[in-house]
Amino acid sequence: MKYRRIGDLSVSALGLGCMGMSFAYGPADSAEALATLSRALELGVNFFDTADMYGVGGANERLLSTFLADHRSEVVLATKFGIVTAPDTGLPAGVNGSPEYVRQAIDASLQRLGTDVIDLYYLHRVDPQVPIEETVGAMASLVTAGKVRHLGISEASATTLRRAAAVHPIAALQSEWSVFSRDIEASDVVAAREIGAAIVPYSPLGRGMLTGSAAALAPSAGDFRSTLPRWQEANLKRNRELxxxxxxxxxxxxxxxxxxxxxxxxxxxxxxxxxxxxxxxxYLEENVGAVTLTLSADQLAALSALQPAGDRYPDMAWVAGESASLAE
Known part of the structure; x- marks a missing residue:
């Protein structure tokens, strides 16, 4: 494994997104999930990503707590807050970036995770009703209190990143980025580098499409990918060609x-x-193999030239106005 930096944290060049262990991608299998977390550490993957809304009642954070009980010192732990969910279904029901909710959310996550500090704490989606300065100011107080080490923002625009960084250092921008999702490159990546934030791409495999797996290219009715524009019939045909x-x-x-x-x-x-x-x-073991794979300049250029058919969400309004897309 190779390692990179987020603030003063040394993180594996590939992290592990834990959402699918509890949310969105079919039935949960706790035993296999815990075995995957263990195997990740064996392979040198030390950067685990979760959120308070992954699964009903914070199910994914609770799952991780079982593993963290014996491995907390080996893990760089990231979680997120800000997407409010319906208590019965766990489905997104809004966003909340108020200072009061910041304080409520961190204490709930710390309790579920069974730890006293979060290494990287993200605002999951920007609340268009709350100035980013107020949200980040409240998050900064968590650093002062010793509950959080570094702050991050997910799916923030370049303007929001700069405003946030004027309040407190932002260590990471987490946004969708892959061969098939390029919209953050023109301004958001530039702003992240300007303020010294690492870029943490989620869905780097295009929600599985880039693996070419049958399940990803023809998701079942219960799989949320079947609702996304890139999986609709005309778009899907073109994307399979890519x-x-x-x-x-x-x-x-x-x-x-x-x-x-x-x-x-x-x-x-x-x-x-x-x-x-x-x-x-x-799949974890396969992914880790990418760390030692070198692409030629021609191969990199060919991949960069690919353009998918269809938007990544049915409603892309948040890209311009940050009205908060609620699907991860």
Whole structure:
């Protein structure tokens, strides 16, 4: 494993997104999830990402607490707050970035995770009704109180990042970024680098599409990907053709398409730390293979030229106005 920096934290070049262990991608399997967390540490993956809204009642944070009880000192732990969910279904019901909610959310996460400090605490989505200065000011007080080490923001615009950094250092921007999701490159990545924030891409495998797996290319009715524009019939046909291009490069390197997609992201800069999500050891092991995969300049250019069909969400209004997309 290779390591990169988020603030003064040394994190594995690939982190582990834990959402799918408890939320959005079919039935949970706690035993396999815990085995995957253990295998991650064996492989040198020390950067685990969760959120308070992954699963009903903070199920994913509670799952991680079982593992952290014996491994807390080995893990760089990131969690998020700000998306409010319906208590019965766990589905997103709004956003809240108020100072009062900041204080409520951190204490609830600390209790669920069974720890006294979060290494990286993100605002999950910007609340358009609360000035970012107020939200970040409240988050900064958590650092002073010793409950949080570093602050981050997920899916924030360049303008918001600069405003936030004027209140307190922002260590990381977590946004969707992959061969198939390029919209953050023109301004958000530039602003993150300007303020010294690492970039933490979620869904770096295009929600599985870039792996070329049958489950990802033809998701079941219960899989939330089936509701997204890129999986609608006309778009999906074009996107399958693009996946074939990734597969061709992978075959020439004796690698998998997923490894090629992750290697492309890792090549975008030493401040880029993708967090591919998985709930199975086999996929984790495959993903880690990307860390040592080198792409040629021509291969990088060919991948950069790919453009997917369809937006990544049905409502992309948040990209311009930060009205807060609620789907991860």
């Amino acid at each position: 996946v074939a291009s990734v597969q061709s490069i992978a075959e020439s390197l004796d690698a998998t398409p997923g490894q090629v997609a992750l290697a492309w992201l890792l090549a975008q800069g030493d401040d880029v730390i993708p967090i591919p999500g998985t709930k199975r050891r086999s």
